[in-house]
Amino acid sequence: MSNNSASAALSGLRVLDLTRIRSGPTCCRVLADFGADVIKIEAPAGVDPNDGISGPRDGFDMQNLHRNKRSITLNLKTHDGMSIFRRLVQTADVVVENFRPDVKDRLSIDYESLKAINPRIILASISGFGQTGEYRTRGGFDQIAQGMGGLMWVTGHPGHGPMRAGTAVADISAGLYASIGLLVALSERERSGVGQWVQTSLLEAQIAIMDFQAARFLVDGVVPQQAGNDHPYSTPMGVYETSDGFINIGASGSGLWMSLCAALARPDLAERPEYATEADRFANRPQLNSELNAILSERTSEVWLAELEAKGVPAGPIYKMDEVFSDPQVRHLGMAVPVEHPERGEINLVGQPLVLSRTPASVFKCAPKAGEHTDEILRELGYADADIDKLQRENAI
Structure with missing residues (x-):
């Protein structure tokens, strides 16, 4: 059965999740699975032209990426929407965004603006190519970063051209690096009392996880090539x-x-x-x-x-995915975690690959409907029902 109890590890931590696609949601999922109050901030229906880019709300990807979160809809292009966001920032520990770097400047959700509201705030920014430099405003997607970070050139069989990896390596690793950076910044804040700006990008994360392949070039000047299914420099x-596979x-x-x-x-x-x-x-x-x-x-x-x-x-x-989750060791490790969905019934999501002896991660609720917790969160901020009705009429929420 589903575990409906939140982890205690990060309880009391409030995270404002402005992210989309995969890298940012991956970062926030780590925090949510360990008990942080992650508030997913989304545009009201019809405001965002890219709404739905991550697939159906009740689909596998959205459910896996956005479990354990609450959702509020805010129109950040309106005065009232931004006023609500600023009040949320006053109550928050962390803001996570993965817009192009110039977008947060236009919306006044850059680090200097947030720090003026709450000096303890920590902003995590994930971009395609970094917050500075000539590529800063380019749109970044996982496969582009795989190509530019060297992964595609060492993947695949020799002589058959570059090959992308079978999962979103750059996106996922950027999200994980961002979560590491946030946890470092939170630990440092215990001493200094002030927040800071945590930055990573798909390109940097992709290069970093090339690890020994990148070091092989930097130290010895060797340009790694494709090796197919063989190890780059070790055999067998x-x-x-075999006779059957x-x-x-x-x-x-x-x-x-x-x-x-x-x-x-x-x-x-x-x-x-x-x-x-x-x-x-x-x-x-x-x-x-x-x-x-x-x-x-x-x-x-x-x-x-x-x-x-x-x-x-x-x-x-070498398993197909159905065989992965049928393996007795995988079942023992609990990597398929059941959670209750209001329409789909009990579904299984991918568990966290971390074991903490006292405060383990927990997948305790499915992804929220868009704006499911808007009224609840606004009341926590002190808004009366009449105020909420007015905000809805003005399309601020």
Whole structure:
């Protein structure tokens, strides 16, 4: 059954969520899952020309990204809408936005404007290419950042052209880096008493998660190339074909190589001079992979995985998504979290991959309807019912 209790980890923290698409919502989802009061601020129906860009409100993506939040509709292009927003800022700890950098300046939701209202406020800004520089006003999407950050050039099979990753790597990582930055800023505020401006971008996040591939160029001057399903510089480390499918094997280093040969019942491979060292195996990788595939194709994935585990060789199946969530270890880890939806009934959302022993994350409610909590939040700010009726008539909410 659904867990309908919020986490206590970030209780008392108020976050104003001005974000859309994926990077910003990913950041705010982390905070919401750990108990922050995340207020999703949206335009009233018909005001935002990009309304619906993230798909149906009750669809899988919106439900997964915006669970555990409250929603208020505000027309920030009106005087009254901005007045409400400023009152919210007075009560808030964090504001998160992922507009193009010039948009927040036009709306007066830049850091200097927010700091004048609440010196303790922390603003997190996620952009495509950074808050400064000649690309600052460009529109940024995940695949563009994947291309510019180097990921697409090392992904795919050699000679087949660049390939995007199968998930929104730049968007998601930018959101996660933003949440890290916010938590750092909140910790620092405990000492200083003042907030600050946290910034990241899809481009910076994409470059950062290239990690060893980026460092390989910066330190050694090597431009990494596509390696398909093989590891860029270690072997045997990649995808191998069995009689009924494919498995991953990671057997780099001399010890694991010897264990792999034992698991395959082929000690003769370990005696071959062309496979004697890690460098030799890498230099002769096409030949080695061909021999390994010929051996592995004689038995099923299940049989080989058992043999490899028995000899201590890291290996694993290659799942379709339905198989992922059927795996006993995935089920044990609770990565599919049930939550009740008023129209769809019980649905499963993706859990947080973090375990805290005392204050774990909790997925306790589905994504809100647009403006579902507008009246509730306005009353918390001191607005009377007559005021709320007037604001609705004037299309401020």
